[in-house]
Amino acid sequence: xxxxxxxxxxxxxxxxxxxxxxxxxxxxxxxxxxxxxxxxxxxxxxxxxxxxxxxxxxxxxxxxxxxxxxxxxxxxxxxxxxxxxxxxxxxxxxxxxxxxxxxxxxxxxxxxxxxxxxxxxxxxxxxxxxxxxxxxxxxxxxxxxxxxxxxxxxxxxxxxxxxxxxxxxxxxxxxxxxxxxxxxxxxxxxxx
Numbered sequence: 001x002x003x004x005x006x007x008x009x010x011x012x013x014x015x016x017x018x019x020x021x022x023x024x025x026x027x028x029x030x031x032x033x034x035x036x037x038x039x040x041x042x043x044x045x046x047x048x049x050x051x052x053x054x055x056x057x058x059x060x061x062x063x064x065x066x067x068x069x070x071x072x073x074x075x076x077x078x079x080x081x082x083x084x085x086x087x088x089x090x091x092x093x094x095x096x097x098x099x100x101x102x103x104x105x106x107x108x109x110x111x112x113x114x115x116x117x118x119x120x121x122x123x124x125x126x127x128x129x130x131x132x133x134x135x136x137x138x139x140x141x142x143x144x145x146x147x148x149x150x151x152x153x154x155x156x157x158x159x160x161x162x163x164x165x166x167x168x169x170x171x172x173x174x175x176x177x178x179x180x181x182x183x184x185x186x187x188x189x190x191x192x
Contacts, residue, residue: 007056007084011134012036013162014064014077015053021045021063024053026117033087038067038079046087054118054163055134057084077162078134111143111189115164118188120144122172122181123161129153129171132161140190144175147185151175154191164188 032049045066136157145152153174165188
């Protein structure tokens with residue numbers, strides 16, 4: 001698998017973590033070496049996976065800065081169209097997704113499971129219930145079901161976020177647990 005492109009066109013996000021250039025991943029075990037290339041400016045960096053995250057490759061500040069262009073604003077925390085490859089004798093990726101499954105509910109609503117294995121976080125943004133997503137287009141309706149308490153809500157993606165789905169405070173209040181800011185066992189469905 002050495003040199004094989006992975007992360008299939010997913011966006012590469014950043015964390016505010018300091019220190020030498022490293023990456024976090026939900027697909028590769030700690031110690032895996034990844035070569036990350038930004039085709040927009042030709043910059044390349046090889047980083048070691050040092051922990052788990054909610055994305056295929058999440059770069060710390062040093063790694064992200066080394067790939068960013070001068071035109072990238074300080075407020076941007078996502079790089080698009082990035083190439084990620086495994087370097088050397090890396091272990092096989094840990095599968096985290098299944099083939100999308102569509103479900104028809106009694107109401108006639110069809111939902112396609114997306115972001116399988118992801119967690120859902122809380123955004124401090126107020127307003128009417130809504131969601132932010134790094135993977136789904138703005139305007140997409142998503143049904144979020146908390147598998148621990150059975151609560152669910154359907155909201156629209158209203159902006160770009162740092163993960164598959166992040167709910168604003170109004171939406172999170174409908175499905176989350178009091179005092180918590182992350183839903184770990186969740187099903188996310190794209191609704192048509």
